[in-house]
Amino acid sequence: MLALMSALAACVAGALGYTIMVVVPAVVFIGLPLQLTAPPGDLSMVNLVAQAAFLVGGGMAILSWLGMRLAPASLRMSRLFPGAREIGRRVWVYESPALQAYALPSPTGGVVLLTRAALNLPEDELRWLVAHERSHLRRGDASANLWWWTQHSILRLALGLARVLYTLLRPIPVVNWLCRLYYRLAVVGLRLALWLFKAVDRHLGRMMEYRADRDAARATSPAAGCRLLSRLPGGLEPHWGLFATHPPTYRRIQRLERMT
Numbered sequence: 001m002l003a004l005m006s007a008l009a010a011c012v013a014g015a016l017g018y019t020i021m022v023v024v025p026a027v028v029f030i031g032l033p034l035q036l037t038a039p040p041g042d043l044s045m046v047n048l049v050a051q052a053a054f055l056v057g058g059g060m061a062i063l064s065w066l067g068m069r070l071a072p073a074s075l076r077m078s079r080l081f082p083g084a085r086e087i088g089r090r091v092w093v094y095e096s097p098a099l100q101a102y103a104l105p106s107p108t109g110g111v112v113l114l115t116r117a118a119l120n121l122p123e124d125e126l127r128w129l130v131a132h133e134r135s136h137l138r139r140g141d142a143s144a145n146l147w148w149w150t151q152h153s154i155l156r157l158a159l160g161l162a163r164v165l166y167t168l169l170r171p172i173p174v175v176n177w178l179c180r181l182y183y184r185l186a187v188v189g190l191r192l193a194l195w196l197f198k199a200v201d202r203h204l205g206r207m208m209e210y211r212a213d214r215d216a217a218r219a220t221s222p223a224a225g226c227r228l229l230s231r232l233p234g235g236l237e238p239h240w241g242l243f244a245t246h247p248p249t250y251r252r253i254q255r256l257e258r259m260t
Contacts, residue, residue, distance in 0.1 A: 002204050002211065003140035007147040009200040014061065014151025017193025021158040021186040023053045029178070057154065065150040069143060073106035080104075081113060091130065093119060099231065101129050103136040105146065110137035121228065128216045128224040135215035141208045148197060155190050162186035206247045213252055214259070222259040229253050 031049035038045050068076070077084045077092055084094040090108070096115040104111050112133040114126075121129065136142045163186075166179040217225050229249050 002208050003144040006141070006144040006201050006204045006208075009197055009204065010144070010147035010151050011061070013193045013197035013200075014148075014155065015057075016196060017151070017155045017189040018057045018158065020189030020192065021155060021162070022057060023050055025162075025182050025185060026050070026053045029182070060154055061150050064153060065146055068146050068149065069105060070107050073104060073108070073111040076104055076106070077111070077113070084113060086111075087119075101133050103133040103142040105137060105143040110134075110142060112137075121231075122224075124220060124224040125228040125231075128220045128228055131216035131219040132212045132225075135212040136208065139208070139211065139215075141212070148201065151193070151197075155193055159186045159190055209246050210252065210255060213256060217256055217259050222256040225256045226253050226260075229256070 027046055027050050031046040034045040034049065035043065073090075073092075074086075081092075081094045084092045087093050090111045092111055092113045094113055094115050097117050098115055099117045099121075100115045101118055102113040104113060112130055114129070118126065118129060162179075162183045166176075166183040169179045170176045213225055229252055232249055
């Protein structure tokens, strides 16, 4: 349920941003001029342009998500973490001194990426960490996160298009004013989408972390999770934060201690 709600939050936020950044300008700059050729009271051209813009955006989002979801883990790994190598069954290592781990979905069930520092953990803590990330894969958390990356890439593309149009048409009188307005609308749309997504999804993300902690504790031991989390310097997030991606570390430890 958390993964589904996260995917829906990403789609709603992306749809809001896409409407402001693409659909509204398309209706204003394309639909309304074409509407002048239609009989009075007939809004078919405006509706057609709006529907076409929505269909294009929806199709791009689905194709982009499928491309990332069906891409082999090795391909995504080479792009996101150059130099990473496979060391076990669906476990990869990345040369980094930071103590981190990631869950990346793939058609074969997903992989867990560990940094070199994570490999130096005691065996029980390492097992807890791998079980935590595999919980994200099994529960669908990692796959749901791809929806936001999909929406974000489309919105960034729309913002880039607005910037290019403004740069090219800036010397033309009157038109430059319209392009400036379009670009400002695109920036507002992207910021609104980011704010809406963060306000909803970050809360769901913290709930996912608590759930993955519980799954890992049941698969290994709560004590191993407590020791591992206590190694994090200063915690991953502040004690309180509306847009924090992880819960405060001390709260995660407290919950694990209650499972002991």
